[in-house]
Amino acid sequence: MHLRVQLVALSFRYCYHAKKHNIVIVSPILERDEDHNDIVWNTAVVIDNHGDVLGKHRKNHIPRVTDYNESTYYFEGNTGHPVFQTEFGKIAINICYGRHHPLNWMMFGINGAEIVFNPSVEAGPESELLWSVEPRCAAIANNYFTCAINRVGTEVYPNEFSSGDGNPPHKDFGHLYGSTYVTAPDGTRTPGLSRINDGILITEFDLNFCRQARDVWGFQMTRRMDLYAESFTKSLELNYQPQVIKK
Template sequence: MRVPRLVKVAAIQNAIVLPTTAPIKEQRDAIHKRVGELLDVAGRAGANVVCLQEAWHMPFAFCTRERLPWTEMAEAIDGPTTKFLIPYAQKYNMVIVNPILERDEAKDEVIWNTAVIISNTGRIIGRSRKNHIPRVGDFNESTYYMESTLGHPVFETAFGRIGVNICYGRHHPQNWMMYALNGAEIIFNPSATIGGLSEPLWGIEARNAAIANHVFTVGINRVGTEVFPNEFTSANGKPAHKDFGHFFGSSYVAAPDGSRTPSLSRTSDGVLVTEVDLNLNRQVKDHWGFRMTQRLDMYAKSITAAADPEYRPHIIKEN
């Protein structure tokens, strides 16, 4: 009996524009220009909430483990990239999820992997940070930033409550769960992941999270192959190389009833605009009742016990 709660959600994926040897500011400004064109497409399509890919304003340079020059791309949450996006939020009356490499200028200039939430009014609502840092292959992100200490904030917007589960956090079901428990109706997963590592998991994880948590989820992955000036290796016995691998795009939206959109291209920039009815969250919740049956009290005790370094698995052996 509720009136429809229709929201147009947009996911934007893009490749870098200039080679990684170009001056840092020129690289960033070229990406801004390209993504501005894609935001115009989303805005003309009537998008209400738009999410960009992880660290969209720069190459995914974390694979190199070179602090310089890449840390020059770190910005304050109200820095050049947010300032660039604010007019688009105001012009098109849309919320923008802006994942950047953040430099916390108020706290010893520490660097974080952050998503800035820009209201449809153009004001900054707040920020969320990456909870889980990968330690696999060339994902050398711990060279640059630490895990978030902000927990799982959810943001009340004019178009529903949103959470941002950044990249590697999608591999942790409890991460999705906590955003949902905090009231998220849409959980975005801005990512940067390559074909040789996670592509078999990509279409599963966000979709499963939508089902398990009675929410809409949006997986956004960058696209293209980024080549760096200097060779790098993860000391895994493989030859040194200058590229990280192919970012396979394939951004999509998943619904709590298990349905999902087709994916965007595996090789090209793209804008995916999907109209969803947030009422579906409640309808599926009433049907399946996973929240009613998830036994948080039991798992809270078990997880607390398992976090103790002295914990031993509860295994019963034959006498």
């Protein structure tokens, strides 16, 4: 009950500030679903500039890798790929690990997103190699703006934990490398924010650019949704045989 009161107070505060400053707030939260046996979701809530909760999206893809084995506490989301109509554009939220899945990005585009936010908590050299690539590729492939948002600093926990990779137990995930940036539908991007310091990135979007980029590249006209759907369906069959031609 105490947690619920805290969340209600938090939502009122965010709604107040969204209305006061005429802004839309995307707020990641840990959602405990009391209507479904206290299932825990990794959720993002969208509050519009009138102070109303427009809706929420639950993270579609749950990592099962090293320190980020979230399958021990989160479930895969069940909200699909919602796009939220705001006064400033159609927005979507591809939460954290979902950025590694191109079809996840694509579905937000199919549903009409003009800006896709990717709030993340990312650390480690392997992850950082992908950070500057995936949201940018998604912006190009889907002709919308992407906002790659990552934290900075290091979280240290009171108890040690093991990654199951043979290395000694530890109390942190490593350095969260920040480097937040925005990419336009043609692949051009802003400089990234700091790797070590908090910061605010302010940029201006021309949403007409989404349509202009689509008209130039024609990706939506030339992709084969019917072919993909047929192939995906076949690949799920128990007796599926990969389409490999051998001599």
